[in-house]
Amino acid sequence: MTINLNILSLAFILLLCFSCEDIIPEAPKESELLDGPIEGLSNAEQAQFLEGDIAFSDEVFFAGNGLGPLFVATSCGSCHAGDGKGHPFTTLTRFGQTQPDTPPDLSIGGPQLQNRAIPGHEPETIPEGVPFMKFTPPAVTGLGLLAALTDQQILDMADPADLDGDGISGVPNYVTPPDFFIPQWFHQSLNGKYIGRFGKKAAAIDLLQQTVGAYNQDIGVTSIFEPIDVSTGLTTDPEVSDQTIRDVVFYLRTLKTPIQRTPDASQVVQGKQLFSTIQCASCHIPEWTSPQSDIEALSNKTFYPYTDLLLHDMGPGLDDGATEGSAETYEWRTPPLWGLGLSPNSQGGEFFLLHDGRALSIEEAILLHGGEAQNSRDRFQELTESEKGAILKFLESL
Amino acid sequence: MNKLLLIITVFSFSLTAKAQIDSTLLKRVPVDTAAQKGMNMDAIYNRPFLQIGKLPVSVGGYVEADYQYIGEDGVTEGHTFRIPRMTLFVASSIHRRIKFLSEIEFEEGGDKVSIEFAALDFAFHPLLNLRGGIVMNPIGAFNQNHDGPKWEFVDRPIAMTEMLPATWSNVGFGFYGKHYADEWAFGYEAYLTNGFDNSIINNSENRTFLPATKQSSERFEESSNGEPLITGKVAVGNNKIGEIGLSYMGGIYNTYEEDGLVLDEKRRLDVFAIDFNSTLPLINTYIVGEWAWVKVDVPETFTQQYGDKQKGGFIDFVQPVLRGKLFGFNKATLNIAFRLEYVDWNVGIFKETGDKIGDNLWAVVPAISFRPVAQTVIRLNYRYMRQKDILGNPPASIGGIQFGVSSYF
Numbered sequence: 001m002t003i004n005l006n007i008l009s010l011a012f013i014l015l016l017c018f019s020c021e022d023i024i025p026e027a028p029k030e031s032e033l034l035d036g037p038i039e040g041l042s043n044a045e046q047a048q049f050l051e052g053d054i055a056f057s058d059e060v061f062f063a064g065n066g067l068g069p070l071f072v073a074t075s076c077g078s079c080h081a082g083d084g085k086g087h088p089f090t091t092l093t094r095f096g097q098t099q100p101d102t103p104p105d106l107s108i109g110g111p112q113l114q115n116r117a118i119p120g121h122e123p124e125t126i127p128e129g130v131p132f133m134k135f136t137p138p139a140v141t142g143l144g145l146l147a148a149l150t151d152q153q154i155l156d157m158a159d160p161a162d163l164d165g166d167g168i169s170g171v172p173n174y175v176t177p178p179d180f181f182i183p184q185w186f187h188q189s190l191n192g193k194y195i196g197r198f199g200k201k202a203a204a205i206d207l208l209q210q211t212v213g214a215y216n217q218d219i220g221v222t223s224i225f226e227p228i229d230v231s232t233g234l235t236t237d238p239e240v241s242d243q244t245i246r247d248v249v250f251y252l253r254t255l256k257t258p259i260q261r262t263p264d265a266s267q268v269v270q271g272k273q274l275f276s277t278i279q280c281a282s283c284h285i286p287e288w289t290s291p292q293s294d295i296e297a298l299s300n301k302t303f304y305p306y307t308d309l310l311l312h313d314m315g316p317g318l319d320d321g322a323t324e325g326s327a328e329t330y331e332w333r334t335p336p337l338w339g340l341g342l343s344p345n346s347q348g349g350e351f352f353l354l355h356d357g358r359a360l361s362i363e364e365a366i367l368l369h370g371g372e373a374q375n376s377r378d379r380f381q382e383l384t385e386s387e388k389g390a391i392l393k394f395l396e397s398l
Numbered sequence: 399m400n401k402l403l404l405i406i407t408v409f410s411f412s413l414t415a416k417a418q419i420d421s422t423l424l425k426r427v428p429v430d431t432a433a434q435k436g437m438n439m440d441a442i443y444n445r446p447f448l449q450i451g452k453l454p455v456s457v458g459g460y461v462e463a464d465y466q467y468i469g470e471d472g473v474t475e476g477h478t479f480r481i482p483r484m485t486l487f488v489a490s491s492i493h494r495r496i497k498f499l500s501e502i503e504f505e506e507g508g509d510k511v512s513i514e515f516a517a518l519d520f521a522f523h524p525l526l527n528l529r530g531g532i533v534m535n536p537i538g539a540f541n542q543n544h545d546g547p548k549w550e551f552v553d554r555p556i557a558m559t560e561m562l563p564a565t566w567s568n569v570g571f572g573f574y575g576k577h578y579a580d581e582w583a584f585g586y587e588a589y590l591t592n593g594f595d596n597s598i599i600n601n602s603e604n605r606t607f608l609p610a611t612k613q614s615s616e617r618f619e620e621s622s623n624g625e626p627l628i629t630g631k632v633a634v635g636n637n638k639i640g641e642i643g644l645s646y647m648g649g650i651y652n653t654y655e656e657d658g659l660v661l662d663e664k665r666r667l668d669v670f671a672i673d674f675n676s677t678l679p680l681i682n683t684y685i686v687g688e689w690a691w692v693k694v695d696v697p698e699t700f701t702q703q704y705g706d707k708q709k710g711g712f713i714d715f716v717q718p719v720l721r722g723k724l725f726g727f728n729k730a731t732l733n734i735a736f737r738l739e740y741v742d743w744n745v746g747i748f749k750e751t752g753d754k755i756g757d758n759l760w761a762v763v764p765a766i767s768f769r770p771v772a773q774t775v776i777r778l779n780y781r782y783m784r785q786k787d788i789l790g791n792p793p794a795s796i797g798g799i800q801f802g803v804s805s806y807f
Contacts, residue, residue, distance in 0.1 A: 025782070025795035027472020060604040063596075074604055074703050078788075087789045088750040089702065119599070119652065119697045120662040348753060348789035 031259035034083040034141045034339055034346070038256045040297035045254065052251025055244045056080075061219050066239030068220035069121040070114030070231040076248065079137035079218065083255055084339065084346025086137025088357050092218065095132035100326045106233070111324070112217040114230055121231070131321030131329075135200045136357035139339045139346070142305060143198070144253030146336070147207050148290040148298045149309070150186035151195045157285060157308040168282045168372045170310035173202040173333065175325040178209055180225045186291065196325055197309045200355040202333035203324035207249050215240055253295060257303050258339035261397050271394025274387055278379035283308055283334045283372070306337035306398065315370020318354070330371060341396035362395050363388070437635050438643060438673065439574060439585050441543035442499060442515060442534060446773055446806045447489055459486040462546040464802030468781065470794050481507055483546070485514070495521040503565075513618075514567050525575035529589070532618065534567045536587040536631040537647040538688045539673035541566055546804035550716050550735040550767040552779050553800065555688070556759065557710030557741040562669065562690050563609035568592045568627065569618050583635040592617045593627025594651035594667055599696055599704045605743045605757060605788075606694050606704045608667075625650040625664075640676030640685075647671075651694070665695040687713035702755065703788060705744030712739035716767075727770035737763040744788060756790035759783055774805035 030036070035057075037049045056076040061067035072092055073079050079090040096110020097103070104111035109124050113132070117123040126132055151172075160171045174193035177183075187194050187205070196202040204210040208225070216226040224242055227235040262268055275281055284306040293299045311331040319330035327333075332355055340362065343351055351361050359365035369377040380388065436444045447456035461484045467477050482505065489499040501515035517531030534542045540558040544565050558564045570591025577584045594611045601610035611617065626649060633643035648668035654661055671690040677683065689711030696706045716735045724730035744757040761783035768776045779800040784793040 023467060023780075023798050024469025024474050025471060025797045060602045062602060062604075063600045065602075071701075074701060078604070078703065081787055081789055081791055087748075089748050089789065091750065116701045117697075117699050119596070119665075119700060121699075123699045345792055346789070348751075348756070348791055350751075350753070 031261045032342065032345070034139060034255075034258055034342055036256045038144065038254050038297050041254060041295075045250075045295065045297070048247055048250045049254050052247035052249070052254075055248050056251050059244075061221055061239075063118045066219075066221045068114070068116075068118045068231065070117050070124055071220035072112075072114055072116060072218045074219065076214070076219075079214075080140050081346040083140050085139045085343045085352070087347050088136060088352055090137055090218075091357060092135040092137070093126070093132050094135060094324065095126050095130050095322050097323055098131055098321060098329065100323060100328055104324075112230075114217070114220060124231075133200075133320035133322045134356035136352050136355065138200070138335065139258075139343070140252055141255045141339055142257035142303065142336065143207060143255065144295070144298050145257060145288070145290050145301060145303045146197060146305060146307075146309065147253060148186075148293045148295075149197075149288060150291055151188040152186075153288070153291075154195055154197065154309050155188070158310055166279065166282060167375055168279070168312065170283065170308055170312055170334075170372075171331075172196070172309075173311050173325040173327045173331075175203055175205055177205055178212075178225070180212070181205060181209060193326070195309075197333075199324070200332060200335070201324040201327045202309060202311060203327070207252050208245070211245055211249050211252065215245070254297065257305075258342065258398065260304070260338075261341065263397060265393070265397070267390045267393040268397045269394075270387075271390035271392070271397075274383065274391050275394055278383070278391075279376045280380075280391075281306075282376075283310070283312055284337055285334075304338060307334045310334060312373065313371035314373060317368060317370045320356075337395065337398050340398045362392055366391075437576070437583055437585050437633055437641055438539040438543045438675075439536065439576075439587055439631070439633065441545070441548075442501075443489070445487060445545065447487065454491045456489045457487060458489075458806060459484065460545055460547050460804060460806045461485075462802060462804040464552045464800055466552070466798060466800040468796065468798030468800070470796045474798070485545070492518075497521075514565050523575070525577055527574050528571070529574060530571040532567050532569050533572065533589055533591060534565065535589060535591060535627070535629040535647055537566065537629055537645050537669055538562060538564075538671035538690055539643055539675070539686075540564050540688055545806070547773055547775055547806050549804075550714070550733055550765050550775065550777055551737050551763055552777055552802040553763075553781065555712035555737070555739055556761065557690065557712055557739055558688060560607075560609065561692060561708050561710045561741050561743060562671070563612055566609075566612070570626070572629075581637045583637075583641075585633045585635070586631065588628075588630040590626040590628060592621045593623075593625070593649050595622035596652050598651055598667065598694065599700065604703055606692075606696065606706070606708060607743075608669075608692065622653050623650050623655070623664075638679075640674060642674040643672070645671045645673070662697075665697070666693075667695070668693045682718055684716040685713065686716075687711060702744070702746070702748060705746060705755065705757065707745035708741070708743050709745055710739070710741030710743075712737055724768075725770065729771065731769045733765075733767045733769070735765040735767060737761070737765070739763070754790060755788060756786035757788040759785040774803075776803050777801070 060075045073090045079086045093113035094111055096105040108127050113126055114124045158170045160169050162169045172195040174190050175196040177194050194205045196205050198204040198210045212223055212225040215221040220230055221239045222229055222236050223238050223240050223245055229236045285308045286304050286306055289302045290298055311327050311333055313330050314332045321329050323329045353359040353365040359368055366380055445458055447458040449456050463481045465479050483503050485503045487501050491497050497519050503512050503514050513532055515532055515534055517529050517533050520528040536542055541564040568591035570589050572589025574587040597610040598608050599606055601607050628649055629647040631643055631645035633641055635641035650664045651667040652662055652665040654664045669692050673688040675686040692708035694706050696704050714737045716733050718731050718733050720732035740760045742758040744755045746755050748755055763779050763781050765779040782797040786793045
């Protein structure tokens with residue numbers, strides 16, 4: 001049988017008509033993604049961002065390269081999928097400090113529970129009766145701009161004595177810095193302590209402290225900065241290099257900020273207005289402007305994280321009986337709300353909100369607010385269903 | 399240095415070879431996989447060889463090369479050309495009832511060289527043959543019947559290479575045999591070999607990953623725990639219907655003891671697989687598939703990142719659409735084909751939420767293949783995959799074209 005070559009040739013030519021771009025799957029909208037660099041990085045900065053991205057997203061620790069032996073997660077990306085909020089699967093448990101300004105009780109295994117162990121080892125347990133608090137991993141986008149703010153900008157938002165009488169105070173968490181902390185021009189000390197701005201209790205002063213602590217406490221990996229092995233309490237050889245840590249810190253500093261979806265939709269506009277009206281925006285401060293930074297792309301940028309980076313009394317319902325730094329057990333740092341609507345994309349399709357993921361929807365999270373946020377919560381409840389819906393739409397758009 | 403000597407030796411044999419195509423090959427109908435008459439267990443010998451003069455030694459091999467343009471969620475690494483593997487076979491008839499075959503694979507341009515198969519076979523009876531050396535563990539069918547030129551797809555099935563560890567071979571001994579009755583054939587294989595090690599739950603893949611053990615060449619020197627891996631398979635074939643096989647592989651995988659000191663509990667691994675192939679009458683559609691279940695004893699206090707159950711498989715449909723003289727080849731065949739594959743590396747639910755664990759992938763691969771001769775294939779695939787992370791977040795979309803050639807030589 002002789003086959004018609006013309007037909008075959010035509011079919012081949014038709015195949016060539018497809019451009020390469022048509023062949024590969026489309027990229028999701030930029031506003032649907034949390035990962036990616038901030039605009040304006042130089043080529044050298046992009047290269048370091050890439051190195052940090054690989055270490056953060058792809059590097060997996062296992063027994064052969066330093067995991068544990070006690071640990072919570074096996075990689076940075078395990079807790080922060082797509083740089084978004086984490087899942088209860090990698091929830092952290094902190095314990096050992098029950099009063100402000102007291103050191104964690106290391107003799108009982110604090111400050112963090114390593115609830116997993118490599119084969120042949122036994123994981124840690126919390127002694128009976130010791131209070132603890134659970135932390136669902138936060139999103140890590142936009143952290144560089146928050147890190148770039150001056151302490152004075154944060155202090156300007158504080159109102160410890162509630163002088164304006166709005167029922168909202170807001171205090172910084174003053175933290176004893178680790179040995180490797182090098183104050184920058186924008187840090188201010190108070191009796192040798194510095195303002196924490198990262199973590200659920202704002203217990204980490206900068207992203208280096210946050211990163212080093214996560215490697216050590218979450219993955220059980222030692223570094224030159226944190227050489228103590230969490231399982232033995234003894235020093236050991238560094239299991240992650242200085243350069244890798246520097247790259248990861250750079251990556252975290254230069255991750256882009258979340259992009260709001262449908263900001264002009266009428267319901268979103270209405271919700272944004274109501275958000276301020278019922279005083280949610282008193283703590284979830286919408287707008288900040290960064291000062292000059294050593295990374296030009298972070299300098300003098302106006303951004304919208306919806307946080308004041310301060311601690312607030314959130315009421316007895318959210319008091320877990322444990323704490324960090326100078327925070328009271330009932331005080332929590334105002335979490336940034338940017339990227340909130342994208343949380344299900346990194347939390348397995350669901351919402352796990354508030355510090356420990358107990359709220360399974362944005363509305364439930366609002367209704368669990370107490371303490372200084374009680375008035376705002378009550379005012380939310382008094383809104384019509386339509387108005388509530390507008391606020392929720394607005395929050396989902398962030 | 400050893401690798402270099404190996405290459406020189408094999409090529410020296412090749413230079414003295416006189417081209418003479420094996421009679422098995424001459425019987426091949428040019429549809430490749432659909433035309434196989436032997437059982438999967440015969441695949442290791444059902445290859446074209448070149449006789450080397452009057453020596454009782456024959457050589458052969460195959461090569462694969464491909465191009466791909468694949469992207470994930472709009473991001474691509476661009477155009478990539480690869481030579482995934484070149485494999486050389488050396489077979490020898492030592493006696494009419496004793497034969498030897500070896501398969502040496504050069505992967506990634508020679509960066510990795512491995513002996514995939516090197517075994518002596520002693521035929522005592524059709525139902526009782528002893529095989530010893532480096533043997534292919536008969537789990538599923540693809541592991542034994544994996545030669546690139548036999549398939550219409552550029553990539554090997556993901557479940558068989560990224561969940562099961564194809565190609566998976568170990569040092570060991572065992573028996574195999576066959577019995578024919580009219581159109582029917584029955585075959586069995588049973589081997590004891592070295593097996594897996596701790597790396598299946600201690601690896602950079604961040605998941606239970608049986609192929610991780612392949613990185614350890616120590617398994618050709620000693621067992622990781624002194625416990626043999628048991629692999630067994632039974633298969634039934636009918637010349638008009640097809641073949642179905644059931645296989646099992648299992649044993650202790652971890653180093654639970656070293657120098658007499660107990661390091662951990664004994665932890666088991668068990669794999670079950672079913673494979674089949676058939677050719678539909680009248681339309682000659684060839685269908686081949688395989689599905690496997692993996693069960694691994696992962697310590698309760700470890701992390702659910704490493705799953706204790708896995709499952710996955712593939713099914714291929716190959717439809718010859720044109721046969722005849724084409725581009726100067728008298729018995730050329732043009733096929734259209736379609737592969738559907740699925741892998742779940744972590745079957746289970748999260749302890750924390752009760753939600754289903756993700757870490758799975760499915761793929762569809764439509765293909766066109768052209769076989770100018772039976773032992774050579776030119777293939778064009780479009781691959782589309784959706785892969786979920788462990789949390790079950792919205793899946794990554796991966797897709798692109800793959801073009802490749804593969805041929806026995």
